[in-house]
Amino acid sequence: MAKVLIIGGGGAGLVSALAAHESGAEVIVITKTLPTRSQTSMAQGGMNAVLGDDDSVSNHIADTLKSSAGLGNESRIAFLCENAPDAIRWCNTIGLPFSRDASGEIARRRLGGASAPRACYAQDYTGLKLLHTLYDQCLKAGITFMNERFLLNIIVDEESNRALGATCLNIPTGDVEEIRADSVIMATGGYGALYGKHSTNSVGSTGDGIAAAIRAGARLADLEFIQFHPTALKSSSILISESARGAGGYLLNAQKERFTDELGPRDMVARAIHDEIASGGAVYLDIRHLGEEFISHELPQERKLAKIYEGIDPVYDLIAIKPAAHYSMGGIEVNDECMTGVSGLFAVGECANHKTHGANRLGGNSLLELVVFGRHCGKNAAQFGVKISAPELENPQFDKDTDFVNGVMCFTNQIDFYEKQEMLANIFYNNVGVIREEMGLKAVLDAIGQMQKELPFMGPQDKSKICNTNLVEFIEFGNKLELAEIIVVCAISRNESRGAHYRSDMPVRNDALFGSHTITWKEDGVLCADFMN
């Protein structure tokens, strides 16, 4: 029996866990919190699938391909969309409580960039309910969870480029642990938290798995593509679901006039909002005309959070909004089997780049992606583990990481990393955000280089071994910094505008030079980047 180690207990991790289990593998899931606390819980809008005769799979493919702005892989997108109806049926079978339409069928709503209403949803709690349903199924299947384990590194046999397992920090005890497995699935989510208070994401979306993957020898793809959700609450960056616009919500500028097609693709709407805020100072979402009954029933979270964080009631007030970092299109490069460049190391979900979203993701395609590719990935990882079980080799990674954690605890603490982290988030939002240009990007790259040099002068102030969240946050900051450099290098290299990557100094798309993926990897610790298909 193959042993499959899954790192990350969000939607992608849990779907692959169930699939690997079904394929006969022994499955262990490690997560840095609890599975139900992961980023997936925050997904609201829905999951795209063509279910009726009023829509067609070819339209779903065409919409996704169009939105990807030349960086979507047609056969992978076809795989995603063709498997979508079955993914919805599977979710229904395991008990996901979809909202229903008047005829009792699974209700669908229209999200931006979609030519038909095809996002299946469960009120504005689609991600939450999917995640909990999956968690319950994992308990039923007897899957082993090791919670509160913070990933440090993938254990790789250098000679054979074979993943052997992973090391992690047991947060409550403070001990470094080693877990060996026949195959490893990275399902650690995106890197939106790099943008700090300018992100809709959970504080945990720090890209730990992506950073560990490039350290392990895997290649990353298209890290400069970060989706900005057009409508986040202005002061808290809390997400107002696209379904608010799907249902007929308006975007108004400072003069209270509409200024854009509310249901355009997210990159275009986000830029339009960015420009209005830059020139007029404010943009509002207006859903007052949708009525209290609708808002309370379809957007209950948004109403509650707008009251708490902005002190307004969307039933009666305009909602001040801004674009905020929301989704990482870039991630670990994977092949058709979801395997990375490291043998036996798979990746799935937001941390992976399945090349289905390309330069811009459509709302409703990420939950779909984690179900479709999660099932595919879990099965493939289990089969791989049976075919080529991991050799029992000695490996220095555990000792290295133990030394690393002990060493970090002795860092001098002359520079406050929280302050640097906040600065990084601010300069990222302003220079590596919705609009970018070379000068700003290079200045950010300099600042990152400086912070990297200063890391040994930072470190955790808290010296406790037990449950040291200060230590965890410092290592997360290290991961953010590692990815920040890659993102900026990619953004500087891509001298054009495409999808979510908009360069004001290079506003035109240039397929001849940049119609391919920005691939990054490390050679002897040095970052390398190139454009490849």
Next chain:
Amino acid sequence: MTILVKRSHEDEPRGYEVDFENVTLLTILNHVKTKVDSTLTYSHGCRSGVCGSCAVRVNGREVLMCEYKPADGDLVEPMRNATVIRDLVVENSNVEHFNRMANAWSEESRAGAVSEEDMSGIETQSDCILCAACYSACPVYAVNPDFIGPFALTRVWRYVSDPRQTQSDAKITAVQTNGIWDCTLCGECVPVCPQGIAPKQDITMLRTKSAMMGYQDPNMSFGGGLDFGSPMF
């Protein structure tokens, strides 16, 4: 204002003086952690009330830190009925343990149309975020640490009453011991739920369903229960 926080290894709560108004408790603790005292330890995640990480007690009452706006002098303590790991972080294996004990999952859910109205019956129950506030507020744990408890029983009712479920007998069986009959129906779990779920009601529904399936309240069976005036033979 001053926020008092119960720290591990300190008898008296620590006071943190902060200059904020009308912000959430989580915003304040994040400020303390990053600017004042990086040893302060707590859990948090989405800051929007869906991940269930940041439940604590304020002045004895369970709240989510990301939804609660504190007042001067508020006392913040870790949740009850769980071992404190450090400061406001508590051991949380109970979530997995009790959901497993209760078989709190879908056995099989049928395809096909279901009316909006039928589905709406499990809408609130499936909003649960497993923050375990109800577990902290429940007085039954003081006498029975094996009590399956409010969130897991609500979850069982969520699946048992799902109109798509084709079989739920095993679930009903699983909650007979240390389950629905051990609840005192005191209702402490109801006002503390940040999602507006009423576990007490769900437990009552499970009792009714159990009775319909022929199960009896074990507290009634040895003559120690209430006598409603049925004839004695």
